[in-house]
Amino acid sequence: MQPYDYLKLDITNYFSYLSIMSKYKDVVVTLSKKHPETGEIVPAGHTYVIGVLGNKKKWYEIDSQLLNKLSNEDLQKELFKILHPQTHH
Numbered sequence: 001m002q003p004y005d006y007l008k009l010d011i012t013n014y015f016s017y018l019s020i021m022s023k024y025k026d027v028v029v030t031l032s033k034k035h036p037e038t039g040e041i042v043p044a045g046h047t048y049v050i051g052v053l054g055n056k057k058k059w060y061e062i063d064s065q066l067l068n069k070l071s072n073e074d075l076q077k078e079l080f081k082i083l084h085p086q087t088h089h
Contacts, residue, residue, distance in 0.1 A: 024080035028052045029072060032059075051079030058082045 032048045034041055036059050042048055047067050050059040058079060 022053055022080075022084055024077045025073075026053055027076040027079045027083060029075045029079060031067070049075055049079065051076070051083055053080065053083040056083045 028051065030050045030052075032042075032050055034048070036048060036050050036057070042061060045064050046061050047064050048059050049062050049067070050057065060078075060082070
């Protein structure tokens with residue numbers, strides 16, 4: 001055994017650990033007038049809110065007037081709930 005071998009992390013475990021330690025502020029938010037998968041234009045007065053956390057991508061459609069009342073942090077928190085659901089034990 002080499003010195004400090006015990007400090008080496010298995011990469012898979014490391015990335016699993018990162019996803020567990022994710023915070024809502026890690027969510028990257030973008031807005032789109034087109035559906036993220038199909039490219040279809042969203043109905044008038046609506047917007048897609050798209051969130052990316054690591055390799056996960058989720059979105060939802062929102063009324064544009066409501067969107068104007070929300071901060072980026074509000075959007076990050078909502079997307080975090082979708083991207084990283086908490087299980088209750």
